Amino acid sequence: IAGITQAPTSQILAAGRRMTLRCTQDMRHNAMYWYRQDLGLGLRLIHYSNTAGTTGKGEVPDGYSVSRANTDDFPLTLASAVPSQTSVYFCASSEASGSLSEQFFGPGTRLTVL
Amino acid sequence: GQNIDQPTEMTATEGAIVQINCTYQTSGFNGLFWYQQHAGEAPTFLSYNVLDGLEEKGRFSSFLSRSKGYSYLLLKELQMKDSASYLCAVINSNYQLIWGAGTKLIIKP
Numbered sequence: 117i118a119g120i121t122q123a124p125t126s127q128i129l130a131a132g133r134r135m136t137l138r139c140t141q142d143m144r145h146n147a148m149y150w151y152r153q154d155l156g157l158g159l160r161l162i163h164y165s166n167t168a169g170t171t172g173k174g175e176v177p178d179g180y181s182v183s184r185a186n187t188d189d190f191p192l193t194l195a196s197a198v199p200s201q202t203s204v205y206f207c208a209s210s211e212a213s214g215s216l217s218e219q220f221f222g223p224g225t226r227l228t229v230l
Numbered sequence: 231g232q233n234i235d236q237p238t239e240m241t242a243t244e245g246a247i248v249q250i251n252c253t254y255q256t257s258g259f260n261g262l263f264w265y266q267q268h269a270g271e272a273p274t275f276l277s278y279n280v281l282d283g284l285e286e287k288g289r290f291s292s293f294l295s296r297s298k299g300y301s302y303l304l305l306k307e308l309q310m311k312d313s314a315s316y317l318c319a320v321i322n323s324n325y326q327l328i329w330g331a332g333t334k335l336i337i338k339p
Contacts, residue, residue, distance in 0.1 A: 158234065158317070158329035159273070206272060214325035216261065221272035 119143070122207050122222035129197050129229050137192045137225050139207030145220070147213040148190040150174075150182060152203040153224075159206065165190055166213035197229045232256045234330035236318050241336045242308055250303045250316050250333045258323020264292050264303045265317040267332065273317055276303070305335075313337045 120141040129135050141148065146167050151159040161174030165184040179201060181193045190209075194201055204226050208219040235253045242248040254262070261280040265273040279285055279294035279301060291304040303316055315332040322328055 156331060158331045159319075160329070161327070215321045215327040216325065218263070218275040218278065219273075219327075221274070223272050 120207060120209055120220055120222040122205075122225050124225060125223070126226040127228070129194075129227065131197055131199060131229055133197050135194045135197055135227070137194075137205055137207075137227070139190045139192070139222055140188050141190075141207075141209040141220070141222075142188060143209060143211075143220065144187060145209035145211050146187070147210045148184065149208040149210075149219065150180070150190070150192045151206045151208065152176065152201075153206060154203050162192065162205075197227075199229045201227065202229045203227060232322060232328050234318055234320060234328055236316075236330040236333045238331070239334045239336065241338060242305075244308055244310060244337055244339050246308050247304065247306050248308060248335065250305070250335065252301045252303070252318035252330060254299050254301075254318070254320045254328070254330075256320050256322040256328055259296055259299075260321040260323065260325060262292075262294055262301050262321070263317075263319045263327070264301075265319065266314050267317060268314045276316075308337050310337050310339070 123138045149164045150162040163182040165171045168187045206224045207222040210217045210219045233255045264276040267273040277292040284293045289306045294301045315334045317332045318330040
């Protein structure tokens with residue numbers, strides 16, 4: 117089934133630990149995105165990648181890093197988690213870069229940092 | 231700054247019509263999206279407007295006025311399954327997607 121998957125579904129993490137959220141798409145989309153969604157706030161872009169091998173910073177990149185070694189995978193790493201990173205994280209992809217095409221979202225990862 | 235404004239919450243009756251408004255102030259404009267998000271799920275695409283006017287797609291329609299910085303999503307013949315949050319998002323001149331906080335729509339029988 118074509119789509120975008122994320123792992124894990126949820127995670128409870130101690131502050132200071134390192135964590136990688138995984139994201140894989142099989143639609144051969146060029147662009148991929150990581151968002152966080154907090155209650156009362158809109159989706160906020162953390163990092164994005166317009167094509168394999170390139171990445172860029174979004175609105176709230178501090179404390180997060182990404183890599184895009186190939187078209188399909190776009191992992192998000194929290195080097196040293198803090199409680200303010202408690203959130204729901206969504207990965208998304210789109211056929212075209214520059215936000216001009218529909219974004220397809222993964223099911224999300226609910227992360228709690230204690 | 232860049233801002234997207236939507237009502238936080240709206241309530242409507244099954245079978246009725248509801249209009250969800252979105253106003254935006256962004257650095258430039260290259261299009262506007264509406265997404266639907268059911269509780270605990272991912273957002274899914276509903277519509278895209280780049281030119282002024284109304285785009286109709288089944289029970290859902292989306293309207294855009296670029297001169298007024300305004301859009302609305304119109305939902306007709308409301309069903310209980312339409313209970314969800316509706317997200318407005320604008321592409322600015324730097325091709326960044328700016329998201330509103332969403333409108334939670336509650337449908338009552």
